[in-house]
Amino acid sequence: MKRKEQEKNNNKVIIIVLATVIAILLIVIGFLTIKGHFLDDDYYERYNDQEIYNDNLDDEGEETVPSNPDSSNENNPSTDNDTTKYITKTEALNIALKDLKISQSNIYDVSVELDYKYNQTVYDIDFNYKNYEYEYYVNAISGKIIHSFRERD
Numbered sequence: 001m002k003r004k005e006q007e008k009n010n011n012k013v014i015i016i017v018l019a020t021v022i023a024i025l026l027i028v029i030g031f032l033t034i035k036g037h038f039l040d041d042d043y044y045e046r047y048n049d050q051e052i053y054n055d056n057l058d059d060e061g062e063e064t065v066p067s068n069p070d071s072s073n074e075n076n077p078s079t080d081n082d083t084t085k086y087i088t089k090t091e092a093l094n095i096a097l098k099d100l101k102i103s104q105s106n107i108y109d110v111s112v113e114l115d116y117k118y119n120q121t122v123y124d125i126d127f128n129y130k131n132y133e134y135e136y137y138v139n140a141i142s143g144k145i146i147h148s149f150r151e152r153d
Helices: 002-038 089-100
Strands: 044-047 050-053 108-117 120-129 132-139 145-152
Touching: 089 108, 089 120, 089 132, 089 145
Parallel strands: none
Antiparallel strands: 044 050, 108 120, 120 132, 132 145
16 A cells, blocks of 8 residues: 555656646747747847837748838938939948047948948948957948947857
């Protein structure tokens, strides 16, 4: 009789341990699923306390760029899209450097490319400075900094 009681208690402990392990696994899987989907840069990015959703993705999740990117942007300050005047790459880079209060002679591995992000034409600026890699998106028309990011090299 005592042995049967002990077996029942052992079975209860095993069931409790298995249920706990399953619950922990479900929590971890749920977290990884949420993190993988909602925090993926192609779908969601948080900056300046605002949520930005990228609606310009094709079926594979790649960003699409309209043939005239500014023609679909209702927030475009330009009135004549055919003669839109972009700031130069040098001006865009200088805006980013001014934000950091550094000079161009102090940076290396510089890349400045025209791109389409956050429903607007931007300069995607990447460079390294003092063991950090910096990324800036500067609006190609207004020169406003749209996004900035820094990470250790």
